[in-house]
Amino acid sequence: MSSIKIPIETSARHVHMSREDFEQLFGKGAELTFVKELSQPAQFLAKERVTVRGPRGEFENVAILGPFRSRTQVELSLTDTRRLGVPGVIRQSGDIEGTPGCTLFAASEGTSVDIPNGVIVAKRHIHMTPLDAYQMHVNDNDEVFVITESFERALIYANVVVRVHKNFRLAMHVDTDEANAFAGDAQPYGVILNLFHGSSYDLHQWAEELLEGIQR
């Protein structure tokens, strides 16, 4: 059984916005201004930018990605959350219950909106089509290991969530901390590693077993 090269793409800090929150910043009836397409179909970079402000610091000029979502979500790296002064909570996109909030500020308008939650560190994941999933013997929401190609410090990522949808394009998404951790070249890729005769295994449990002398 051979595997497939998965392109690894780095997500810099960004914001997805609800129409309601966006209108509060940019005015009633305001629309996202298309700048360019992103790798996943229908996703795009917008011209509008916001400042993300927390109790300890802020980031200016943060990109907004369209289209609108039902709820506003701010995606940061763990390093970013420390600079902002909010807890770093690792979540899948859309799962924002109980996550920290922040203030979004539109410097161009002098307006701001407080979001009660929605600041997440996105859980690393792979977008793929049902055909990709079939070929790699994985299912939606599986957690897999991915071995990365890299200069000098390759690593194996655990807890990589598989997201399957017919409109997805094959790509693994990591944040800037994760990308810097393996120092990939201009077009890095990863390969799913089938350990334990299955697609997922709890690394903490694995470590405990090794400490007890259990070899798998």
Ligand SMILES: [Zn+2]
């Ligand atoms: Zn993604």
